[in-house]
Amino acid sequence: MPVNREQVKDLLGRLGLPQGREEEIQRELGDHVEDHAADLQARGMDAESATREVLDAVSNWQQFRNAILAAESEEVSMNYRTKALWLPAMCALILSNGLLAIFQVFGPAPRFYWFHGGKSLEIFCAFVIPWLLTQPVVGAVAAYWSRRAGGTVRYQLLAATAPATALMGLFLLILAFAIISDKHASHTITITGFLVLTVTWVLLPALPLLAGAAPFVRRPQTRS
């Protein structure tokens, strides 16, 4: 082992990190000492004094050791996207679906509307009006949370509309599955059903979600 690395190892003591990482740190610090000492030698200092000067610049090796350990063990903070988008979006989704479940169990019966589109095309859609009325609150909570977490305007709007987006994703999956698996159903019926569902369960809830979010959406401030 090179002399510089050996000296650093002695002064620093055992770090207790995984062996590969510990050796890497010792090697890197030894290289630093070597390069700095070489520069000092180029300016006329003898090798021993140069190395001594570089090592003596560290006034407290115990403190240095602790600082390295603190840096190595620093919890990687929850990343920005998780805090500013996924968590508020998940909150909105749970809140929205929780309210829907509550209204379906305890609320008034949903209102049904029937669409007649020709001889064989008959589709109905259901509206849970009280649930729709609560969606501005859901949008507001998600947008406010995202903004507080430093989310961009895009993240705030995406978080607020997450319940509608999730349903859209679900309907797309059902549509794909229906087209692939059900050979007997007319594609016209399947796609019309999908469009009706999209309007009633995606676009319609998205409007109150956005309306609720609107007063809270702001450009994020610079970190302070």
Next chain:
Amino acid sequence: MGIDTRIKRGSGELAILALLDREPLHGYEISKRIAQMTGGVLQFNLASLYPLLYRMEKRGWVKGRWEEAPSGRQRRHYHLTPKGKKQLAPLREEWGLFFQALHRIAGVAHAG
């Protein structure tokens, strides 16, 4: 005149990110460049530089890789990651605002 450790730590992140935005550098080169470019006002030794670099690496702002230095020796070069690049603009803005504020209060730009 030396710089207080707390100020040095805060400004160190910006200095390192800005340097690595130009090219990957190994630890000693980073400390040497900072000293040269600030006329020796800002200086980093082993104890002040590496905990900062390791913390930045943990946060994913920089990534260290063993590569051959111009001297022909293997050195751990730090590269700026896309995440680190994203950090640079707000840090620049933040420090700009900080100095403007200090200037308004204490006329820092005219001091010294």
